[in-house]
Amino acid sequence: MKKHMKYDTIITYIFYILLATTLVWDIFARGSGKVFRIGLIYITIFIARLLFNKTFLKKSKAGYVLALIFIFFSMYLANVMDFYSIPNYDKLLHLVSGVLLAFLGLIIYIFLCGNKENLTMRPIAMVVFPLLFAIACAGAWEIWEFTTDQIFGFTAQNNSLHDTMWDIICGTVGGSFSCFFMYLYIKGKNIRIVKMIIKDMED
Template sequence: MEKHKDKWNDLFELAMYVTAAVCFVYFWMKGSQAKMLQAILIVAVLLIIRIVVKFTKTTMFAALRFSVLLFIFITMFLANEFGFYSVIPYLDKIEHIFSGLILCFVGLLIYMKASKGEKTAAPNAKVAVWFCLFFSIAMAGVWEIYEFTTDGLFGLHSQFGSLVDTMTDIICGTIGAVVTCIYLAFKAKRRKMPLIDVQS
């Protein structure tokens, strides 16, 4: 089943490469260099992810890979390339909620890989869920630290100089993390076994 899902992810990723190429040609004809650069960045991000996965010898399980690809599609294609920030209300907050989901899966991947080296005990589903939750919330805070730092150093406006924007983003990420962890907890309880098998 995991391999079958990964085939759909392969097709999804291929479609993103094709879409990026079409966007590059289209915006080249329109003379929009910024949009052409965005198309190049999309391809670069997809390739970097592949390189990192191969370098670290990590197998991304299907749900994580799909979440990452969908996040790239929403943030880089819809929001930036096609300008949907002005079309979909609160798209930025939706992205932060979705990032909470992705970071939970990343936390799960880290936990399962770390536990695989342990010889004394099998991975604990309850500990895995709590780790995913805390990891995701912590990373939401780290991202806001990054935005605060770059805004201060380079005069950017990622946080609009507003504590409300910062805290709302962290809250949205936390909501995504909590919902995902509830799903993982129910999944673990139903199966009465480790959440997922992550190959090395």
């Protein structure tokens, strides 16, 4: 009986093909300016696959796909395709990261505490933990950017508190967006992505 590839594997191969095509295009049409960044994406995908194959995250195919989506937006589009030159793309990226980090927070919560049927936890904790996780990660990322700016002389934060605060706000808004659907789920609504994440973790 022929074994069908799982959707996470198919998406990974599509991403690899896209990167290979972009690499050829970059070498012959752009003077190899992005070869290092493309190689870095391959390494990042490898690390993501390792984490989602060897740790408690291995149950969550949906979580792995969310990680690939973030890599696509933050590394491929932003750095390889120069989307950072688009006004406010950085803020869009922080919004997207907030959305994805909240779902990662949900995966961690389910691993630690189970789903909403866990009688020892109030169902609302399934919303609060992912939201706090997304906000904490948004703040931690800004700490990382500040640290690298100070040590290596980078300009990720443009030496601006205004830029930093808007990045955290965007991450918080994105996390709140995801958590709204988690709230609908605990209220009995059929939210497909939440159900998919829970099913992955419980299988």
